[in-house]
Amino acid sequence: MATLTQAEASNVTAPTQLVASQLETYAYRRFGQGSAPPLLCLQHFTGTLDFWDPAVTDPLARGRELILFENAGIGRSSGTVPDTMAGMAAHVLAFVDALGLTQVDVLGFSLGGVLAQLIALGRPTLVRKMLLVGTAPEGGEDIMHLEKPELQRILDDPKVQGLERLVQLFFTSSAPSQAAGQAYAQRLAARKQDREPASSPNVAAAQLAAFRAWERGVGGERFAKLGEIRQPCLVVNGVLDQMISVKNSYALAEHLPRAMLQTYPDAGHGSLFQYHDSFVRQASLFLDSEAL
């Protein structure tokens, strides 16, 4: 394992690496250092490695190693995107095994937060602590309904493309939130070389199918599985998240036995990017503290 220099400890400059696993060959980035377990970062719906905000990853990498993972069929990772959450979680474990990791913290954002829950359930010894941001439990509500008028309006607007679309989707309509969104877009654009190819419509279709099944749930006592996740968790959301309603974060914090919830005002799905200073401070405090 090569230790990257501090100068490379940024998602603007960290090289994209490839690792072959028992399932597929995955693209990833690995940077930062510290005594804490590595922080495995699991990405949102259709997002590639390039969608991790350096304002979040880089300060976190000053206290620990960050490992950004590209799931099967995304960016330069081989294979096809599974249409189940379990299928995507299997790729996370294959990747972790390929790198020989035995203990990690996990930052799961949106779809990545779903995978984080499945990994904690499927291989509890692997996961020390989890940051679950803008995500939902199985059987939750108001999860990724892109057909909702408030989202469809953005997705159907031909003038809103690329990063601008993400700003509209992840931030609220207020002037301060939109300004924060523009700053976020600029930070994402700062990486000029070695960028990942954007996700195709096939990626979205498979991931949305997985979200639909996740929302339907499995019957039985609602949220009962969350009781089996014993890891300390920090659940984070914006109170105005249109993509995955904050109600899902309430359910997570009410049913995970060791979860602390934090919500941000005038913030949507991208609350961690809008309040990046606060998020990094809180995430570091949570990851570095003995108790909640």
Place this chain on the structure above:
Amino acid sequence: MATLTQAEASNVTAPTQLVASQLETYAYRRFGQGSAPPLLCLQHFTGTLDFWDPAVTDPLARGRELILFENAGIGRSSGTVPDTMAGMAAHVLAFVDALGLTQVDVLGFSLGGVLAQLIALGRPTLVRKMLLVGTAPEGGEDIMHLEKPELQRILDDPKVQGLERLVQLFFTSSAPSQAAGQAYAQRLAARKQDREPASSPNVAAAQLAAFRAWERGVGGERFAKLGEIRQPCLVVNGVLDQMISVKNSYALAEHLPRAMLQTYPDAGHGSLFQYHDSFVRQASLFLDSEAL
């Protein structure tokens, strides 16, 4: 204004003082020091000055002055307990004026959090930031229904009296929460002298009448008044609060324009006492930071 020595900066040892105002003469305690505005602490249903946990007040007093206020008709404060929240808030303002305070932060716990909201609305220039713990907006739900079976069971048990009753009401039934409750009770009992007289049943009756009207609300758009509270707020609750449901904290954080929410797992109404280390850390961070 006498500066109390550091040795007196504890709710175990701080002397109870009296100040005459335009309305009544109020009992209070004042200790600690720091460059931040004083933190005005507004107490819960039937609670006196003796019910502020030194594990919360004393570390906070290392960064600022704390002022614990005893409302009219409680402890050694003169007068009768108003049966409206507005009546109780008027006493807070009379007290603040009697001390000549022009800017304060507020820690409002439970009933005290209701008064904090009214003060921020009635005299916005007075309040810089607010900590709203285990409390509810006007028109909230599941607020102080002591007739609920899970609360009635505790209140009707002849073997559960005094601080033991508070432990049952404020903490969950889990072993760790009950252990935290016993530690809390021991901390409250550490003050041996200069204690306040306990509240009579008349206090409870008046305060409950005020809670009932607060829960009924005023009609019109629900929670609209919260939009007028521009102060940064940190809203805190336990997810298993039986006295004032955590749903009320969700409503506060969703409708206060500048509120951050924090919830604690396996915690009830007394979440700030159960997680006193975390609460003090988060409260200090919030009070001392420029941004949320």
